[in-house]
Amino acid sequence: MSSTGALPQTLKSITTTKIRELSKQRVLFDRKKKQIVADATAAQDLRAKARILLDGLSSLKGYPKDPLDQDDMDLDLPSYYRNEDGTGLNTHGMGQLFQADHTNIRRFLLQARYDASISDNMVREWISKLENELQFLELKHEHASFYTKLVTEWLSNLDESTSSPEIAGASFEKVGRVEMHEQRAIWEELVFTPGDHVDKDSIRAYLDNLFTKSKLSRQALELLRGDMHKLGSELATQGEWLDEKSLEWVSDALMNSDMLSDEKTNILKEFMRNKEVHQEVADVLNMRLASLESWNWGNDGIPVEMRRQLNGKYRVFMDADLLDSLMLQYLGTTWAVKFRSTASKFFRSLAWTPVQEDIPEEYREKRKYFTQDTEPDQIQGINGERTSRYQSDYFMSQLPETVMEGSRNYDDDSKSKNALETKHSLLHLLITESIIQKELRGEFTAIRSDYQWFSPGLSHATILTVLGYFGVPEVWLNFFKVFLEAPLKFVQDGPSASTRVRKRGVPMSHTLSDFFGEAVLFCMDYAVNQDTHGGILYRLHDDFWFWGTEETCNRAWLGMTSFASVMGLQFNMEKTGAVRMGSAALTKNTILPQGDIRWGFLVLDAEKGRFIIDQAQVDQHIEELDRQLSSCRSVFAWVQAWNGYFGRFFTNNFARPAMCFGRDHIDMAISTLSRIEKTLFSKTSDGASQGKGGVTDYLRSIMVERFGVRDVPEGFFYYPVELGGLGLLNPFVRLLAMRENIKQTPQKRLHRAVVADEEDYLHTKQEFKSSRHSTLPYGEKATSSMTLEEFMMYPETFSSNWLEAYLDLRHVPEELSVSPTASFSKHQSGLESRRSTKASPISSRWELMTPYWRWVAELYHEEMVRTYGSLAAVNREFMPLGVIKTLQQDRFRWQG
Template sequence: MAAALPTTLRSVTNTKIIELKKQRDVYESSRAAIEQRANNRGKQLERIESLLEGSFRIEGVRVPDEDSSDEEEDVSARPPNAQKLNNHRKLLKQARVDPSFPPAVVDRIQQALNKDLELKSLQHQHAQFYSELVTEWISDAHEAAQVPAADNGAMSTSNFENVGRKEMHEQRTEWESIVFSEPAVDTEAILAYLEKLFTSQKETKKVFEDMKKNIVTFCHDLKEREVFTSDSVQLAIKGLLASDLLSEDKRAILKTFSTNKEVLKEVADVLQMRFESLETWQWTTTDGAITLEQRRHLNGKYRVFMDEDVLDALLVHQIGMEWASLLKTQFTIFFHSFAWKRAADTVPLEARHRREWFLGRDDSTDLTLPKSRHESYAVDYFMTQLPESADDGPRGYGDSDDELGSTSRKNPLETKHGLLHLLITEALVARHLHPERPHSIIRSDYKWFGPSLPHPTIFTTLRFFGIDDFWRTFIRKFLDAPLRFIQDGADGQVRVRTRGIPMSHALSDVLSETVLFTGDFAINQATRRNLYRLHDDFWFWGPFDICRRAWHEMSVFASVMGIEFNTEKTGSVTLAPSSATGNDSSDDDISVDSEDYSGLPDGDIRWGFLHLNPKSTRFEIDQAMVDEHIKELKLQLDSCYSIFSYIQAYNSYASRFFTNNLCSPSLAFGREHVDAMVATFAYIQKALFPSGRVTDHLASVAYSRFDVSSIPDGFWYLPITLGGLELRNPVIPLLAMSESMHHSPVRILEKALEEDEARYLVDKENYEKKNTGSGLGTFNLSKKRAVGNIDDQQFMPKDEYLRYREERSPALARAYGQLLTIPKQQSVDLSPEVEALFNTVKTSRKRRNGGRGAHKDFDAADPYWRWIVAVYGPEIVERYGSLQMVDPGRVPLGVVGVMRAGKIRWRG
């Protein structure tokens, strides 16, 4: 949060609170007078009529007299509560003159009038409490803004332990030892490696030369273009705001730019002038350097960010996006060319002829596993770090607390989760189709990849791809930045980067992805398969001998390029052949100890809080890692003084971070994974809170600070715009998903096999009915001889029919897609009772300026909100008369929106 912002917000909120208190005092005074006048009346009916008259006045509605009628005014235009009061008036009129009128109805009207007055008092009280919570949050942010970034780890309440400082210094020392050292790289070896890879085969050389020509042309064309316009600057601002690069102060500057068309035009003009004199461009520095800031992520790692000038950031970002878009297009064309090998149709020619003979057709189809794999890889995994166009937003790195993404494709975290789903699906399919073959999985990434990527490797690769001297000179300036850590002060040592790429820059992605593209292609050429890579995190799977070949090629690539594997994240598993035959297999049959599978990297397969159990072919939760992060979560929560910031941290860490590190469920993971996630969240709750309920803790804090008691649980969970605090419950989506998981992964594959077996019987019957002794295929005599000996009277055996299911079975392809699916959430039913609870919000909004402050996602169709309302709605409606606990106009919701939009900076 920019330093001046909390002060401004606090001023706005304080003004609103003062006005709110005035309104509350006026209401309570009016209520007291109404009740006093009513109590002074002698008869019950007179007391009720007095209450009714006062209620009309509080609603701001004219009190109907005996001469008025509904025909004189539009009844539909009255507020709903006024209509209810008018109904009370008519019934009381009957009670005065009709001896048969039920006394119980009179009592009920009296109770309703008293309850309405009490509800309004509660709503005023709630608005006051809510505004005080916002003020507390702003004060907490104001204190945080006064503490320099370098000291942010020490900012806390008295019970916050200064965590991570030792790790921060250790990681800085290692980072400096890499970034400011000259790497030993053999550029001649790199050039020879690239020459052999891209020019030794005639078809590959032709495709590569075409790509290189396009890159050379772009080098010239880009220099002549008007890159910076108001529209492109607006997109660049959007991209930078979506990244984690800039400080809050500089993010605020960008937001100011984006809201003023005249300013945007001026900024675009300045940037275009700088672009046109790019050969003289240099980084803008303060005291001779760009300051560096270390930021802690929830995984415990510190990343180093440059606090660069705003105009420099816009210039470099837009140039990076232009290059990223061009290279993504060229690499994609290359991928779809003949140069890129893909798994061939492994059905032998004779087998294809036999199938056509017996089936009367070529039974190849677009819905097969090889085609599904190729299309999925192209869309979701090929060069995902680069944007589809310069108008796209930048890509994040898929951290578990990273929400970065584009609306047009999966965000990085969704892609990572999808990759884990795919990995398990492929293992299940491999065991299902070929239990007799060992199936291996490799996972690794590169050690300190961003900071360690050698500059000679980058420039040798760029030159090989045709990027000219002009652009390589600019890129060298971009890389060779003078740097100084912010905590060292203005007199700290200034050093020039000699290795690695800056964090969170589109141009950095261009450089790293260009180098890594060559590795992707090398592995494809060696194996006819694809390396599944997300930035520098990569996976490979398949038959053991192919995986061994792939790992050898990965090792050669890393050695030549001067980068190292991260041994902590490197490992492999092999699902050894089952002792069973056919398509059945059991967990007990899987063992990796029966043979020596050397040639693959040592280590387990891990991701987030999960490790792959090769015996069960399932990812299982590492309890020790969960325990470690529970400790960190508790320290982070203890550092939050305000209730709002506590809930924001809880939602980010306990809900999103843990959920992301446990991986979203899929049908391939099975219900066991959902059950394990639910059990883990229950464990976290019990570890954090003695009662096992976060709401009990929050209620206790609210009582001690604001003297507010008897807070209903729903207050914490309902949306901000209804007067709640929007605490997230990560268990609810999981329970809703489990309702739709009817079959185990193995059963899904078994059903596909049963479908193919049933199809076999249909095809066999078709052949036996229609066969004339010459087969059903349209064969000439020479093709018939090529098929070989065929018994005209016998259809092909079932094992032959099923032998090529991977290449020919639509049922298996559908099962494969089904296993990759995230289970649909099946929430509680929208019963009349639940629907009535949602309708109380619609009724409330009619009374309040036609729906002002409506929550765009709060809808009965949303599975999460429907579940929340079913659990907590009855108590809320009983207490406040509606799910809308407070009039949105009476609380500073705009201030809350601004505060929630700020990025969380974790302490320590």
């Protein structure tokens, strides 16, 4: 967790104030409860005792008393139920008895004065409920006190971390692991030495050979150049660049990136809240844009820091001036959107070879005649779906489509259609394609690779030569050169850090960097398309995949190798590999790269035809998770680390389930998660096994040790913070909820498509015979009906049944929703009047809850109700919920 010192202090002050008020409430509650119990104990009979308890509870909870008889005409609370200032307790809606329960008991007690059918046993039951209600209210006060202690612990340790030199990174010699120092050394060697191995003339010659070899490609190139030159000219001459509205989307995009420190993020938020400052910022940025030719980074050096990612890699981020960052975000987004647009025009042009089967004209004529389909080429078959899916999800996917969309974070997992989902979809696509192509061709070959140190190692000469070739004006090439050659200094080196000028690579998280990278890699996309006569290179940034027959893959790999050599790039051999499934393994003399195809914790098993989890790699991350959890000094920080690592990182790197993976994949993921949890918590401090353990047992032991709190129910850990829980994620739930919706194997689904095609053939043949055509409208070549074998040819073009199977296999199963029980529904309705459930994932309306929260709510609700008297462990008013939400939104920084 990284925050500025001011923020924790402010939140700590808010929490302290709330604790002070809660303490007053607790003292008042204890005094009133004591009085109520004393009065009830002194009551002359059962009915009087029940009446005293009821009156006391009604006043504590703020419920009105109905004037059902003469004794109830005075609705004012007794004096001993008031504060000194005349106010009541802030306990409205707490407990298990709702306002209707209070009203009904009051009515029944009135009836008991006259009706002998109201027995003493019935009154005793009411008394028992009312006494239990007092206990629930007391427990909620205790839980509120415990909860604020958890938040205070969180804030105290956060405050210490921001002032600690070691954690703040003031001393490089004392901070960081061996791998951080190793990666920094490599990074510096790349970034501060120019890419002398790149020859500009060779790049231009390569691009000429690629883009000018046909009339169609030359025409498409000229359109692309015209668009880029036009944007450059317009940007350089327009009078005003940014107004208040455009500054809003620029600011949003910048805050969604990883560039800004928390301090600068808070400053920018304040800028955006103040309209006068907002306008001043826009004016200053326009002044900078007007004098862009003289812009530079300055000589002081831009601070940079290394941040550890969960995959063990370190990335280097710049902490530039806020106004410069806003200006660069505006320019980056503008150029990125334009390049994506004009590259998409190129993709849609005739210069780009489409995905298609080589179908003889004679066959097309015969199929038209047999099916009486006048426009068979309009069928959206698998090939059509391949093209449209590639364009929408993978082509230029790193760049935004509109300026309002802002930046696209390569690792983002928070948006509705985010990069993480696109990565998972690619894995689903690969396995689906393997199933389809093995059925059609008997073999399936796949390549996966990326470039070694692409962002820090990309040559500036390569970038500027490619952009110049695409028509970017000289004035902008000069500006981009200044942007790339930033003076940098490491904050870990302290005040005496030396400043060095970047000579290679692009800065992390800048949209301009995304634009540069995509412009260069666009050339590889097109080269592979041309070399393979319509093949698709699926690419997410510099992570790329290709599949098909081994022969086609050979051509694709030669194209990639040639591109890399000219552009000064090297393949990352740790992430490079090829696999062949089907009739045989890769031939011995293959030119394809050796190695496994891996992604996340998954490795592609050629024999099984599916991804399996690399358990040895998981073991390494179990150790890392243990290390990260051990560094957390508060329960809430521990929960954040657990949710990020166990709840999201592991499951994300097992990939989302899909129909093509089958149930086996979900079972494998669930078993692995179970093993991770048992490995973490089933050992004692000396490493000896102590049997079954779990995350909640461990947290219970921490709570006993630090706070003396025992016997908290399971639901406390998993229920949301809005209901007084910790919000611990349970990844088992989502996986199990999906499992039930995978009802057949992938092979069975494809078999259904084959059977459906046979049925379509019989139906079409019957129609053909009954029509008794007297003419041949599609030419002399179409002289007869088709055989079943002929009809089943080219299913990737003509078969709608295969297309449906193709889509179904890639489908992510819906999460099954559990059914609401009568018990849960009863207590859920009690949330309706509680302000504590505002925006809570567990709400008073079942239809508004997600399948995950329905499952969690139902699973743990009985113990929650038994313990706290309701689904909420404490009312919202008794918690510093705003402080918790603020801290949860802060970026969590992993140790190391």
